[in-house]
Amino acid sequence: MKLPSLIATVTSVMLAGAAFAAEDPIRIGVPVGLSGANSVVAPSVVQSAELAVEEINAAGGVLGRPLELVIADDASGAAGAQKAFDSLVFQKEVDVLISMETSAARNAGLPIVSRGRVPYIYTSFYEGRSCNPYLFVDAWVPEQQVPPIVDYLNAEGAKKYFLIGSDYAFGRGMLDFARSYVESTGGEIVGEEYLPMDGTDWTAIISKLKASGAEAMITSTAGGAPNVTLTKQLRGAGVDLPYANLAVDEGTAKSMGADAAGILISASYVTGIDSAENKAFLDAMKAKFGDELRTPNDLSVPQYEAVYLYKAAVEKAGSTDAKAVLDVLPEVSFTGPRGTIQMSKQHHAPLTMYLGQVQEDGSVVVVETFKDVDPGEQCPKL
């Protein structure tokens, strides 16, 4: 999204607030990667937060007060996140932080959240086990994403797996979990290889893959460029093994065209979910943003739902007091595009996972649905 239209939307939200007879707005801080690695996905996240706020305000706000978004660029990294969190928590004095960010940005922001005592709902899928009394997560962790894929491949008869990833926390974390899950279900890992995040030459890894006798491969690269590069080179080398990709989203799959055909993805949201809530959400997004609409995805929809979860918690607590809201956050639920979400499991949420397969035309067809997959033991001490 372009900056002027962003400012315009934030202003319009504030104008809408004027209807609330000068009630103080409830401020939602959104630190998000408008620049840097997350800049491709960040606009869709901001859009879905804007829709949630607009809908809630149109219906009378929360405890009679309007919601107001305060958006800050975290530059997708630790240094930017420190500035963004500092300014949101201590200068703008927001009541809550709701954001989709990189793990580096989240980790840099958490100490500031603890110091400022603000509830923080993290809406990005991640490698798991980030625990803090102020932190709640409504997106998936490896325990929820990997098993559907491996179970499906096992059922297809695959026993030997080859793992390929980008060399960073998320890439390695996902594949570490994939390795242990494959081995626990009787499969065998015949190779595990990584390339640096900015690496472009997968030649040697692909040759190893072809020589390994693998029957299926699971990849977890950084999103965007490395994903596309690896897939192109795999297809160029004539690799047509069952191919599960832990890091590709619907939009990227679409832009890859025929090269992406056959790729298996596992997500808590795909646009094709057949429910009234999802249809209503997609229609409302289209109506609000028109040509500017960024396709809703597995990172932007949890953001939308998190705003509603916060609303439910404030209403149940009867105030925006951090302690009171944190106490009731695990108890409230919201039924949105992904189904009914409740962050009841050690600050994480059981989620329905969808196993999709990319078609020749780039669309994603749901092959199998896994109901209420448990996030497992994420934060036993909370």
Next chain:
Amino acid sequence: MTLLLDIVTTAAILFIVSAGLLAIFGVLEIVNFAHGAWLTVGAYCAVVTGGLGLNPWLALPLAFVAGAVLGGVTERLIVRPLYARPLDAILATWGLGIVIGQLITLWFGRDVQFTENLLSGTIHVLGISYSLYRIFALAAALVIGLGFAFLLEGTRLGLSARAIIMNEPLARALGLDTTRIRLFTFMIGTGLTALAGVLLTPLTSVDPTMGVSWLIGSFMLVMVAGSSFGALAIACLVFGGAQVLVSTFISPILGGITVAVLSALVLRISSKGFARA
């Protein structure tokens, strides 16, 4: 056998990517740090060609022309005053690279772009099935290498260029229009680099920063090769080969830094690198 093909095709791709940089460095003694940006420009020519619904192969001539024309403008406005100040030229071209990257972002957005594949599928060579496109890249590298050899050894422009490399004041005193020869050389270099950008599209994603990851590798190879295309070919084979071997037998993560580390070592031992070869 796969290993052998991996090595020669990796070397071929490195050669294609570095050839344009070498053409400019060899004759003009300017390091064009906007090299990565020209690669990106070329790749986006493939995006535009696809967007217009044209045959993807047309992207090759289109990219060469676009690269050469833009290179001509750059040479006239930015590089020409800096021939005597090579360090400033590095700064200027580095800055130009950032500007070009931002312009591409403004125009096309940050997203990864889709291009149609030039060639897909595999081919049976030497008893194994191998990526057809990589074999094609090998042929393309040979064509580019031989084309340059012909240009330098067999044409008037090449003769003049060699005269400039050896002794520019003398060449000028003998009546050669060195300004024009510099302009043409720069245009050929950037045109060729944009062409290489198109040739990269089946191998990498197309996005505004795609050129950056190739810049350092090609810079190192050119530093080692000096001004000779033969030396560049050898450097690509040796370092590309080392990269594949390290990636295969030790770790692909270390493989990624092989070219840079080996180049630094070679330059430490012999400041002329492979140029004597």
